[in-house]
Amino acid sequence: MPNMNKNKLPAPEQAPDVRITNFEEVTGTYTPEMAKEEAQRCLNCKNRPCVEGCPVNVQIPEFIKLIAEGDDEGAFAKISETNALPAVCGRVCPQESQCEGKCVRGIKGEPVGIGRLERYAADTHRTKGGAAPAVPSSNGHHVAIVGSGPAGLACAGALAQLGYAVTIYEAFHTPGGVLMYGIPEFRLPKSIVGQEVENLTKMGVTINTNSIIGRLFTIEELIGEMGYEAVFIGSGAGLPRFMGIPGEGLVGVYSANEFLTRVNLMKAYKENYDTPIKKSHRVAIIGGGNVAMDAARSAKRLGAEEVYIVYRRSEHELPARAEEVHHAKEEGIIFKFLTSPVEIHGDENGVVRSIECVEMELGEPDASGRRRPKTKEGSNFEIPLDSVIMAIGTTPNPLITATTPGLEANSHGCIVADENGKTTHKAVYAGGDAVTGAATVILAMGAGRQAAQAIDEYIKSKVVVAQ
Ligand code: FAD
Numbered sequence: 001m002p003n004m005n006k007n008k009l010p011a012p013e014q015a016p017d018v019r020i021t022n023f024e025e026v027t028g029t030y031t032p033e034m035a036k037e038e039a040q041r042c043l044n045c046k047n048r049p050c051v052e053g054c055p056v057n058v059q060i061p062e063f064i065k066l067i068a069e070g071d072d073e074g075a076f077a078k079i080s081e082t083n084a085l086p087a088v089c090g091r092v093c094p095q096e097s098q099c100e101g102k103c104v105r106g107i108k109g110e111p112v113g114i115g116r117l118e119r120y121a122a123d124t125h126r127t128k129g130g131a132a133p134a135v136p137s138s139n140g141h142h143v144a145i146v147g148s149g150p151a152g153l154a155c156a157g158a159l160a161q162l163g164y165a166v167t168i169y170e171a172f173h174t175p176g177g178v179l180m181y182g183i184p185e186f187r188l189p190k191s192i193v194g195q196e197v198e199n200l201t202k203m204g205v206t207i208n209t210n211s212i213i214g215r216l217f218t219i220e221e222l223i224g225e226m227g228y229e230a231v232f233i234g235s236g237a238g239l240p241r242f243m244g245i246p247g248e249g250l251v252g253v254y255s256a257n258e259f260l261t262r263v264n265l266m267k268a269y270k271e272n273y274d275t276p277i278k279k280s281h282r283v284a285i286i287g288g289g290n291v292a293m294d295a296a297r298s299a300k301r302l303g304a305e306e307v308y309i310v311y312r313r314s315e316h317e318l319p320a321r322a323e324e325v326h327h328a329k330e331e332g333i334i335f336k337f338l339t340s341p342v343e344i345h346g347d348e349n350g351v352v353r354s355i356e357c358v359e360m361e362l363g364e365p366d367a368s369g370r371r372r373p374k375t376k377e378g379s380n381f382e383i384p385l386d387s388v389i390m391a392i393g394t395t396p397n398p399l400i401t402a403t404t405p406g407l408e409a410n411s412h413g414c415i416v417a418d419e420n421g422k423t424t425h426k427a428v429y430a431g432g433d434a435v436t437g438a439a440t441v442i443l444a445m446g447a448g449r450q451a452a453q454a455i456d457e458y459i460k461s462k463v464v465v466a467q
């Protein structure tokens with residue numbers, strides 16, 4: 001008999017007043033008893049709408065059934081057939097708009113906690129020291145990957161499983177991409193990302209850090225004198241956008257990328273690290289996505305008394321995951337909806353003193369289908385502050401396209417690639433944020449896997465022609 005409780009079983013959580021004083025993970029993992037109880041809410045539907053909602057087609061009812069039967073390792077193996085980073089996805093995927101958004105239990109109550117169960121299976125496998133990944137036998141072919149975010153890691157994993165010798169070139173000193181430098185420790189512990197990366201190196205993948213492609217080597221050199229038969233570009237979209245309003249050059253104005261990189265990758269929140277970071281008292285984060293929520297919640301944990309999210313549309317249009325918004329509210333983040341900054345004011349030393357904003361109202365829907373915000377004339381007001389963090393989006397860094405003749409980019413700077421990741425350059429594939437612009441972990445991983453398959457077909461076709 002399925003468990004017909006209408007509500008998803010809550011996961012253990014740190015209390016808001018406690019968690020704003022530390023960087024430890026906010027949400028815990030289900031216990032085995034909790035996981036079984038939640039798994040029994042699944043109806044094992046024949047038409048499997050949840051699977052349709054998953055960009056990498058995780059066999060959801062099957063893995064949940066295995067958890068309900070107490071076979072946690074079997075559940076992990078089932079998820080791993082199509083998802084290379086289940087411990088990451090179980091924590092950061094926007095399940096409410098994907099698998100859980102399609103779950104039939106969501107019609108008359110809350111959907112099955114698919115994300116929590118995925119995380120449970122992955123965490124149980126890890127803490128029990130599950131079997132090391134099998135080392136595939138070599139097929140004698142070499143592929144280079146640029147970037148070690150979810151797109152690059154997923155592509156590397158899929159190619160390594162097919163026996164390719166894979167070398168990743170990563171610009172930073174630590175692999176993992178946004179999982180390492182963007183998403184904070186309290187949402188995604190770095191030890192988990194480290195473990196996923198270690199699994200890849202155990203499968204024979206080589207990772208060269210501190211290696212900026214476009215400077216150290218070009219793409220042409222990788223597929224030329226260095227002898228790689230194909231290259232996958234998963235270099236992300238790490239170039240921050242600014243609003244172009246007066247005052248953005250003042251001391252105390254950060255891009256969210258810089259702020260979060262200092263906090264996460266360079267551990268500015270730890271006493272024994274030298275990374276400088278401004279300990280703000282009053283700070284505004286401009287934007288309403290996951291990046292804005294992460295910056296706001298990090299600023300709070302660094303000790304800011306007042307943290308504002310300034311967003312030009314209404315709460316209904318907030319692009320951040322529902323869980324992040326819920327957690328941010330619980331932690332006392334102040335939301336200023338329908339508000340847009342027009343100028344940042346500084347003091348006589350060039351340090352942020354306040355932000356001047358206008359009120360907005362929503363007009364007709366724009367090309368994205370969201371109602372376009374319009375300024376309410378004469379509604380200007382100021383918020384006194386000492387820091388402003390811009391989280392209004394990012395674009396791909398143009399370094400790679402600028403140094404690779406024949407590699408086309410669109411007007412947003414994104415690499416042009418077909419649905420298999422094939423670019424306009426021979427033997428060069430791309431995927432993830434570098435192609436789509438800022439998107440999600442699971443979409444980047446899906447693109448990495450898809451490109452791995454296309455690279456395999458391309459290399460095999462060359463071998464056939466040569467014979
Ligand atoms: P990235 O993760 O950006 O990785 C690209 C890598 O390439 C980086 O390590 C970079 O250093 C490296 N690189 C760049 N240029 C070069 C070069 N020239 N040579 C060598 N290496 C290079 N998504 C979700 O699904 N859920 C979330 O909760 C979520 N929260 C987020 C929070 C923040 C703060 C941010 C910034 C993003 C968040 N996202 C979230 C989005 C998600 O992280 C990205 O969509 C995803 O990481 C994209 O993966 P990627 O592999 O394409 O790029």
Ligand code: SF4
Pocket residue numbers: 041042043044045048049050051060061102103104105112114
């Ligand atoms: Fe289970 Fe929901 Fe998927 Fe049905 S839609 S199989 S109830 S997770």
